[in-house]
Amino acid sequence: xxxxxxxxxxxxxxxxxxxxxxxxxxxxxxxxxxxxxxxxxxxxxxxxxxxxxxxxxxxxxxxxxxxxxxxxxxxxxxxxxxxxxxxxxxxxxxxxxxxxxxxxxxxxxxxxxxxxxxxxxxxxxxxxxxxxxxxxxxxxxxxxxxxxxxxxxxxxxxxxxxxxxxxxxxxxxxxxxxxxxxxxxxxxxxxxxxxxxxxxxxxxxxxxxxxxxxxxxxxxxxxxxxxxxxxxxxxxxxxxxxxxxxxxxxxxxxxxxxxxxxxxxxxxxxxxxxxxxxxxxxxxxxxxxxxxxxxxxxxxxxxxxxxxxxxxxxxxxxxxxxxxxxxxxxxxxxxxxxxxxxxxxxxxxxxxxxxxxxxxxxxxxxxxxxxxxxxx
Ligand SMILES: C[S@@+](CC[C@H](N)C(=O)[O-])C[C@H]1O[C@@H](n2cnc3c(N)ncnc32)[C@H](O)[C@@H]1O
Ligand code: SF4
Numbered sequence: 509x510x511x512x513x514x515x516x517x518x519x520x521x522x523x524x525x526x527x528x529x530x531x532x533x534x535x536x537x538x539x540x541x542x543x544x545x546x547x548x549x550x551x552x553x554x555x556x557x558x559x560x561x562x563x564x565x566x567x568x569x570x571x572x573x574x575x576x577x578x579x580x581x582x583x584x585x586x587x588x589x590x591x592x593x594x595x596x597x598x599x600x601x602x603x604x605x606x607x608x609x610x611x612x613x614x615x616x617x618x619x620x621x622x623x624x625x626x627x628x629x630x631x632x633x634x635x636x637x638x639x640x641x642x643x644x645x646x647x648x649x650x651x652x653x654x655x656x657x658x659x660x661x662x663x664x665x666x667x668x669x670x671x672x673x674x675x676x677x678x679x680x681x682x683x684x685x686x687x688x689x690x691x692x693x694x695x696x697x698x699x700x701x702x703x704x705x706x707x708x709x710x711x712x713x714x715x716x717x718x719x720x721x722x723x724x725x726x727x728x729x730x731x732x733x734x735x736x737x738x739x740x741x742x743x744x745x746x747x748x749x750x751x752x753x754x755x756x757x758x759x760x761x762x763x764x765x766x767x768x769x770x771x772x773x774x775x776x777x778x779x780x781x782x783x784x785x786x787x788x789x790x791x792x793x794x795x796x797x798x799x800x801x802x803x804x805x806x807x808x809x810x811x812x813x814x815x816x817x818x819x820x821x822x823x824x825x826x827x828x829x830x831x832x833x834x835x836x837x838x839x840x841x842x843x844x845x846x847x848x849x850x851x852x853x854x855x856x857x858x859x860x861x862x863x864x865x866x867x868x869x870x871x872x873x874x875x876x877x878x879x880x881x882x883x884x
Contacts, residue, residue, distance in 0.1 A: 509558065509559050509560070509592060509758070509763060510555050510559070510560055510561065510616055510763060510764040510765055510766065511560065511561060511562045511564065511755055511764070511765035511766075512560055512564070512574070512585065512589070512765065512766050513530070513563075513564045513566060513755075513765060513766070513767040513768070513772055513773070514565050514566070514581065514765065514769055514784075514856050515550075515566055515568060515767065515769035515771055515793060516565060516566070516567040516568045516569065516572070516573060517529055517538060517540070517567065517568045517769060517770050517771065517787050518530060518531060518532070518534055518540075518567070518568050518569060518572050518603045518721070519568055519569045519572070519804070520532065520572065520640060520861050521530055521638060522638065522704075522731075522876040523637050523638050523639060524636070524637050524703060524704035524705045524708075525666065525697055525698075525699075525700070525703055525705045526700075526703060527673050527700035527701075527702055527768060528568065528663045528694075529568070529702055529785040529786075530567060530568040534572075534592075536791065539791055540769075540787060540791070541577060541581075541850070543790060543794045544581065544601045544768055544769050544784060545580070545581065545792050546767055546794060547585065547769070547831075548581070548584050548588065549588055550678055551760045551766060552588040552589060553579065554766060554776070555590075555764070555766065558590070558764065559594050560573060560585075560589050560592055560594060560598065560701050561584075561594075561595060561754060561758060562596040562598070562754045562755035562757075562758060563585065563591075563595065563597045563598070563599075564597075565578070565598065565599045565600060565619075567600055569600070569601075569602050569605070569784055570599050570601065571599065571600070571601035571602050571606065571610065572605065573775040573823070575610065575613030575614065575616070578599070578617060579707050580616050582597070588707075590810075591803035594757060595618075596618050596621055596660075596753075596754040597617075597618055597619045597621065598619070598621040598623050598662075598755060599614065599619050599622055600623045600626070601642070602624075602625050602640065602720060603624060603626060603641040603645050603648075603650075604627065604641040604645055604649075604650065604762055605648050605651035606624070606652055606653060607652075608652060609655055609656075611652055611656035611658070614656070614657055615657055615658070618659075619852075621658075621660040621661070621662065621753075621809055621828075622658050622660070622662070622692075623661075623664065623693075623810075624649060624653065624664070624779065625645045625663075626649075626650070626663050626664060626665050626684075627639055627665060628643070628665065628666065628669070629643045629646050629647065629680050629684070630643060630676055630679070630680060631643050634677070634876050637669070637703070638668070638763075641650055645647055645682070645689065647664060650687050650689060651798045654688075657660070658691075659692070660751060661689045661690055661691070662689065662692065662779075663684060663692055663693070663752065663822070664690035664691065664692075664693045664694075665680060665681075665684060665693070666694075666695050666696075667680070667694060667695075667696055667697070667722075667729065668697040668722045669697055670714040670715060670716070672717065672718065672725070673715075674721065674724050674725060675679045675727060677725045677729075678728055678732070681694075681732045681733070682732065683740075685732065685733070685736040689748075690747065690748050691745070691746065691751050691752075691753060692738065692745075692746045693746075693749070693753075694729050695772065696725075696726065696744075697742050697807045703837075711734060713796070714829050723871055726871065731868065735744045735810070737877050739823070740823065741762065741823045742756070742821050742822045742823070743870055743873060747767060760819065760821070760824075761818075761824075762775070762777070762814065762815065764867075765781075767783065768783075769783065769790075770784060770785060770786060770787050770789075770790040771783060771785040773867065778805060779804065779805055779806065780803065780806060781801050781802070781804075782801060784800050784801065784818075788845070807884075808839070809827065809882050809884065811834075811835075812831075813882060815831075815834075816880045816881060817877055820863075820865060820873065820877055821873060822862075823864070824862075825862045825863050825864035825865075826843070826863040826864075827845075828840070828844075828861040828862070828863070831843055839882055842882050843880060843882075846880050847880065848865055850869065851863075854869075855868050855869035857874060
């Protein structure tokens with residue numbers, strides 16, 4: 509089973525924290541759709557009839573597309589790829605795009621999951637992030653999607669925002685729980701170079717939250733969501749009743765996927781490919797029949813390090829049996845010896861030969877992963 513990711517590189521405005529590839533110039537939208545469909549068709553043999561388990565429209569802002577445009581892309585995929593019976597099809601959507609008519613349109617397609625970029629239910633936070641919606645629209649968009657009959661809804665939240673108090677964050681989490689969604693992704697704010705927030709930070713206009721407060725916010729998130737019946741299945745992802753994001757789970761399980769559109773990545777166990785992060789170059793190269801991507805063949809060391817990054821962050825952890833079956837002895841030994849001190853400090857625990865992070869481990873996951881890496 510494999511996945512398909514489609515990158516829609518347009519946003520009406522840019523959010524102050526975001527470094528995903530996007531453009532606010534919609535002038536090339538028609539050309540982009542033509543090129544995207546060409547890529548979808550041209551790469552159909554890469555999967556050799558392998559069934560598609562998930563399709564994910566990400567961005568940018570996929571909800572800026574018209575329903576007919578989304579339907580067109582999906583029917584082309586249906587024509588050229590083998591969709592699994594139970595395929596999960598997610599559309600990332602911004603709250604301000606979720607009108608009644610758009611949602612009704614979504615229901616007429618084979619999309620069966622929405623990932624709504626709520627980010628916060630607090631007007632001050634939303635304004636400071638340069639989101640286009642306010643808290644009332646955040647709530648209404650989720651209710652409207654539920655009312656339209658979409659039964660698998662995920663929302664994104666960001667915490668660790670400048671000046672965000674623990675009480676502010678608690679109100680956000682409580683509001684999210686009250687809305688009865690199936691899935692919540694909650695990310696700690698990262699300051700990426702090139703974003704407005706990064707610039708503000710450099711100029712001293714905003715300050716990073718103290719580490720202790722970030723940690724308090726993370727703990728509050730874990731406790732509140734656990735109490736509300738959500739299962740944490742990855743550092744930032746929480747699901748009710750096993751409504752995991754099948755698409756993301758497949759990434760973490762290192763299953764094969766094809767990524768279409770500028771900046772989209774693809775993976776086939778041994779090779780990683782990434783399309784150019786420029787719509788102009790994507791269109792030009794395609795027109796001139798030149799490559800619009802780069803590839804990297806993954807060494808055994810790369811594959812081992814990838815396994816560390818993708819598995820340790822999930823509730824399925826790192827399996828010694830998998831390591832032994834797939835990697836040379838030196839990698840297995842390296843893993844066991846580096847993991848030892850974290851077993852002693854109880855940041856890791858091991859059951860049935862599977863290594864997992866404890867709650868304390870989750871707080872220092874980056875450091876643990878770094879030490880488990882094999883670097884020569
Ligand atoms: C591709 S982005 C956004 C999709 C959609 N356009 C939207 O705005 O809702 C996916 C998610 O990544 C998260 N994200 C993006 N940049 C982030 C950052 N710098 N720090 C933390 N989370 C971030 C946001 O929660 C966002 O919804
Ligand atoms: S968060 Fe979403 S809407 Fe905002 S700039 Fe990034 S991709 Fe665009």
